[in-house]
Amino acid sequence: MALLEISGLSKHFGGLVAIHELNLDVFDGEILGLIGPNGSGKTTLFNLVTGFHKPTSGRVKFKGEDVTGLRPDQLARRGIVRTFQALTLFRQSTVFDNVFNAFHMHYKQPGWKAFLHTPSVSREEDTFKQRAMEILDVTGLTAQKDKLAGSLSSGYCKLLAIAISLATNPKLLLLDEPVTTLSPDKVEMVMEVVTRVRSAGTTVVTIEHNMKAIMDYCDRIVVLAHGRKIAEGLPREIAKNERVVEAYLGSMD
Amino acid sequence: MRSMTKWRIPLSKPRLIALSVIGVALAILPLVVESPYILHLAIMALIYAALGMTFSMLFSTGLISLGCAAFYAVGAYTSALLVMKLGLSFWLALPLATMITGVIALGIGSVIVRYPGAPFVLVTLVLAVVTQQTAGQVELFGGWGGIMDIPSPSIGALQFTGKIPYYYLLLFLFGMIVLVFQALYSSRIGRAWKSIQLSDPLAKAVGINAYRYRVSAFTIASSAAGLMGSFYAHYFQTITPDITGGWVSIYIQLYAVLGGIGFYILGPALGASIMVFVPEFLRLVEEFEPVVTGILLIVLIVFFPGGILGTLQKRPRFRLANLSDRIRKIRRWISTGAL
Numbered sequence: 001m002a003l004l005e006i007s008g009l010s011k012h013f014g015g016l017v018a019i020h021e022l023n024l025d026v027f028d029g030e031i032l033g034l035i036g037p038n039g040s041g042k043t044t045l046f047n048l049v050t051g052f053h054k055p056t057s058g059r060v061k062f063k064g065e066d067v068t069g070l071r072p073d074q075l076a077r078r079g080i081v082r083t084f085q086a087l088t089l090f091r092q093s094t095v096f097d098n099v100f101n102a103f104h105m106h107y108k109q110p111g112w113k114a115f116l117h118t119p120s121v122s123r124e125e126d127t128f129k130q131r132a133m134e135i136l137d138v139t140g141l142t143a144q145k146d147k148l149a150g151s152l153s154s155g156y157c158k159l160l161a162i163a164i165s166l167a168t169n170p171k172l173l174l175l176d177e178p179v180t181t182l183s184p185d186k187v188e189m190v191m192e193v194v195t196r197v198r199s200a201g202t203t204v205v206t207i208e209h210n211m212k213a214i215m216d217y218c219d220r221i222v223v224l225a226h227g228r229k230i231a232e233g234l235p236r237e238i239a240k241n242e243r244v245v246e247a248y249l250g251s252m253d
Numbered sequence: 254m255r256s257m258t259k260w261r262i263p264l265s266k267p268r269l270i271a272l273s274v275i276g277v278a279l280a281i282l283p284l285v286v287e288s289p290y291i292l293h294l295a296i297m298a299l300i301y302a303a304l305g306m307t308f309s310m311l312f313s314t315g316l317i318s319l320g321c322a323a324f325y326a327v328g329a330y331t332s333a334l335l336v337m338k339l340g341l342s343f344w345l346a347l348p349l350a351t352m353i354t355g356v357i358a359l360g361i362g363s364v365i366v367r368y369p370g371a372p373f374v375l376v377t378l379v380l381a382v383v384t385q386q387t388a389g390q391v392e393l394f395g396g397w398g399g400i401m402d403i404p405s406p407s408i409g410a411l412q413f414t415g416k417i418p419y420y421y422l423l424l425f426l427f428g429m430i431v432l433v434f435q436a437l438y439s440s441r442i443g444r445a446w447k448s449i450q451l452s453d454p455l456a457k458a459v460g461i462n463a464y465r466y467r468v469s470a471f472t473i474a475s476s477a478a479g480l481m482g483s484f485y486a487h488y489f490q491t492i493t494p495d496i497t498g499g500w501v502s503i504y505i506q507l508y509a510v511l512g513g514i515g516f517y518i519l520g521p522a523l524g525a526s527i528m529v530f531v532p533e534f535l536r537l538v539e540e541f542e543p544v545v546t547g548i549l550l551i552v553l554i555v556f557f558p559g560g561i562l563g564t565l566q567k568r569p570r571f572r573l574a575n576l577s578d579r580i581r582k583i584r585r586w587i588s589t590g591a592l
Contacts, residue, residue, distance in 0.1 A: 050458065051457075052454065052457075071457070071462075072454070072457035072458055073457045073458075073459075073460045073461055073462045073463070076457070076458055076459055076460035077460045081458060081459070082458055083458075084454065084455065084458070088452055088454055088455045089452065089455065090447075090448060090451040090452055090455065091451060091452070092451055093447070093451060101444050101445075101447075101448050101459070102459040104441060104444070104445055104448070104459060104460060104461050105459065105460030105461070107441060111441075111442060114440040114441050114442060115436050115437060115440055115442065116436070117260065117261060117262075117263055117436065117439070117440060118260070119259060119260055119261075121440075122260075122261050125441075164455070164459065165458075165459075167459070168459050168460060
């Protein structure tokens with residue numbers, strides 16, 4: 001049984017077919033690269049899997065459970081977390097608060113105790129503050145921790161997006177273009193973090209246009225074009241795949 | 254094993270001191286000021302400050318509500334009717350009216366909170382207007398003349414007379430509201446609200462149920478408004494549809510924006526105090542008030558979106574350095590005979 005099983009997934013926006021009868025399995029512990037020309041449906045697929053869009057038809061199963069159509073926060077609590085392409089962050093909060101706030105769903109103490117600020121709640125908050133610092137350390141953001149997220153350079157923004165998602169302790173992490181527009185050394189840094197995250201037990205699916213990053217770090221690659229899967233396999237196989245090359249070249253017309 | 258963690262007060266020392274000073278000042282106000290008119294202004298300022306805080310609570314979740322006045326009226330009319338039609342004591346009517354307002358807010362909020370942004374602003378405005386119209390058209394609510402001769406509260410044989418007992422009761426209720434609101438804002442509930450306000454999709458992606466938190470904010474804020482309404486009904490002893498409606502809601506927003514929209518408790522307190530006391534000192538002509546208010550709101554939003562506290566926070570040297578510079582300039586002009 002795959003960690004994530006997508007079967008017959010379709011998404012229509014009126015007359016526009018964004019995703020068409022997609023079948024895809026994501027296996028536990030892998031880093032899966034999702035590539036394809038612009039408009040091929042990659043982000044829409046993410047939106048469908050993480051509850052930001054409802055599918056027109058099809059099923060999504062996570063750990064054997066049917067999670068089709070659940071809300072984003074419900075899916076997050078089941079362990080499916082995503083980052084956003086458009087640098088979606090809590091811009092007017094500090095880097096530290098961005099990560100600290102992302103622990104929200106892990107609180108065990110009930111809300112009324114939080115309201116009363118009981119010592120048990122303070123203790124729990126301290127635990128999460130510590131874990132936030134650890135995550136900042138792992139993602140290389142410790143020096144930025146008191147800066148406002150909105151004032152960060154794009155490289156650090158991408159790292160922060162990953163840091164935020166790490167706080168949720170995801171089982172399946174969906175990264176939307178984590179290294180696009182980054183300089184090569186930053187790319188390496190981010191992908192190192194991703195590899196470490198995988199070693200810690202998180203499965204990763206990443207949308208990327210940076211071919212080198214994809215080829216270097218992904219175990220498998222899935223190629224989308226026009227909302228359909230046109231190829232799937234190991235990086236070196238995909239690189240030689242004629243249909244893939246054609247899909248990319250064709251889209252440059 | 255016993256834990257060593259102590260109970261923490263979610264306020265920094267300077268804030269705590271400032272708050273205590275303000276608290277003491279408010280507590281001794283009636284002993285220092287003798288004019289019942291000023292006490293009345295103080296009472297209204299406290300009520301409007303609280304209403305402004307209800308606006309701010311919703312704003313903290315990213316919702317702009319022009320419906321605060323609606324729940325103020327619901328609390329006022331419910332309380333008046335509970336006492337006058339059902340013969341309940343004020344002390345029972347007050348919490349009951351607050352709870353009834355809360356339940357109604359829960360029902361309405363559960364529906365309208367699903368449409369944040371512009372639709373929400375409009376719907377809440379309609380809510381305020383409809384509430385005013387209902388109060389005015391329905392006989393039970395006394396029509397446009399409203400309900401008069403609402404009895405004053407009494408403790409045993411002692412009846413509330415004059416302003417002072419009302420003032421202290423209100424101070425207590427106001428204090429409760431401030432305490433509850435502050436406790437919420439500094440807890441993970443307040444942090445969830447802030448996350449939703451800053452980025453709705455990201456908040457959801459990290460597992461925050463935005464809908465549920467918004468409904469909670471709506472219910473809590475509206476209940477506070479209802480509480481104030483209930484108090485007002487038995488203080489002023491006359492309630493008319495004028496106490497609510499679109500305009501009142503816009504004023505409530507103004508209190509929060511004037512004081513500083515990012516300061517959920519101090520902002521409305523400052524804004525309401527200014528708006529209640531300053532016009533009285535300037536003796537502004539009543540007819541011009543809406544025009545002045547409108548211009549003030551526009552100027553604030555365009556030039557000083559942070560309000561008073563926000564602007565001060567951004568440019569801490571703004572007042573001191575520039576002020577002394579300007580004084581020096583003016584002195585020079587005078588000495589050279591330019592003026």
